[in-house]
Amino acid sequence: MTGLLRRAPLALPLLGVAVALALTTDSFLTGGNLENVLVAAAIVAIPGLAMTLCLAMGEFDLSIGSTVSLAGVVCCSAIIDGVPAPLAMLLALAAGALVGLANGLVVTKLGVTPFIATLATLVIVRGLSLAYTDGHDQIVSSATLKYLVGGRPLGVPMPILLAVVAGALAWWTVNRTRFGRWVCAVGSHREAARVSGLPVDRIRIAVYVLVGMSGGLWGLLISSQLQKGNGQLGLGFELDAITVVVLGGTALLGGRASVLGTVLGAVLIETIRNGLNLLNTPPAYQRISVGLLLVTALALLALRRTPAPAPAVREVTA
Template identity: 75%
Template sequence: MSGQSPGPAPAEARGTRRAPADRVRQALVAAPLAVPLLLVCLVLTLATDRFLTTGNLENVLVAASIVALPGLAMTLCIAMGEFDLSVGSTVALTGAVTCTWLVDGRPTLVAVVAGLVVGAAVGLANGLVITKLGVTPFIATLATLVIVRGLSLVYTDGRDVIVNDEALKYLVAGRPLGVPMPIVLAVLAAVLAWWTVNRTRFGRWVCAIGSNREAAVISGLPVDRIRIAVYVLVGLAGGVWGVLISSQLQKGSGQLGAGFELDAITVVVIGGTSLLGGSASVIGTLLGAILIETIRNGLNLLNTPAAYQRISVGLLLVAALAVQAIRRKAPTEALDDV
């Protein structure tokens, strides 16, 4: 019949009209730090004209990339419901070994590989103590933190090991295709981490262990082997961190890396990966690293004392844990989806 008024729009049409808003909401869920990061950048842009410059933004991304590398490995560990407190000490020992081997006249590649092997060995020791001796991760990695720090000081005899090696320096100062090497390494590591978490059995198994370890054991998963492998990856990533820091400073020292474990854990937690385990957010970890280094950079530009940088990292960690606790206790489905 002509002149008939149109009925209500079908659900599909209404859903289509809401699609852009839904996509924005899903993006914010996937990357919850995007808005805080933009706000921090806005504040720093207004506070100092030195922040929004090409050179400064590149410095922020380079620093964030160096922190993101161990953060991505720590993401797997925390998704498994565990964490590693020994990463900072691993940085010191790895850097000390690498620089000492360089001073002794060994090729740069050999020295770097030696440092990475040391980092992986520390991770293997953690994994074996935790899985085979039944020591809790907190106690085991805390003990490793102290032991490895002591080994670093003994190995260097308490002195800085100064080097001047162009090949080692390239790991931080190199610019393949005009892009700083740390950013290249972080992008490659992020792609590998995302693929591992979302496209491999290993990534699914890691999250399954974090969700319910007993159920994972009953299901027949090789739980101990997976846990050991994750700790080896964290140790190896700590080794990469140590090599990069030594490349940047052109020295090894038993004092390097103090407190770095807080950074590695914080970038993961503020990025949305729960300390209770069961899920992993690779994008969140990357944004967490960028947020922390943006804040540090801004505090430097504003001539804020260095101690406040550590305070800011601690406050971010507390805030992230508080948000996670609120989300767990939220009674409504809407809050669960935030």
């Protein structure tokens, strides 16, 4: 039991929140509501898993929320222009990958810090999304796009199935592949990894491309739900993606990744949001709750890193 809690420290808080909501609301434990929680958690967990690699590398990507809007705009605009939906969805993923590639090149080749580089990309990509649509909704009616969220292969909602596949791939990458070990090595000590002969720049670029593609898929899922693309979609989503990773225990300074922790972090956040909805809490307070969770997680990480005080040395006199 102790080993399980060490690997999944969010299990107890998640259980506590679930019990509290079960006691204070009548509909939390209904099958439909629990499925809604898992679907929402799956949609957040997918980009969170890519962000897990980024944080394990000691970096982060603030532009993922803007990538959500760009991907939705690209996909829906292409469908409106007569492009087949599957191809439009591939174009959206390619747009996300290009954003990630741009971030990776700016960070590695120009030496711009990730915070500044991805903050600039956040603004630029958001502007591109708004300019491309002239600020208007790109409304579609596509059964193929709708299947991303509404489909139920084998009776399982598609977002949950996608999250399971993404989680399995992320776990395998982190724990069983050379690339996963390289990512954590770069996060532990970048210069030492470079001296050891690791292709540090290529690793960093690859991770940013993965984050960009995950942002593209996130945008497709949101556009699938709403059946529209809009330059305003994805506002603040970067906070969600980073929060689920930090809550899950991935080291903010790099060197360690927790795939299971990220998944549980997504479930915890969406459980809290769902509970606040059931309790008729205004949306503004839901954003506040996510911010408070992030601050709490960062505080706990800081406490873990604080070294124990050295024992006092008594002076011995002859």
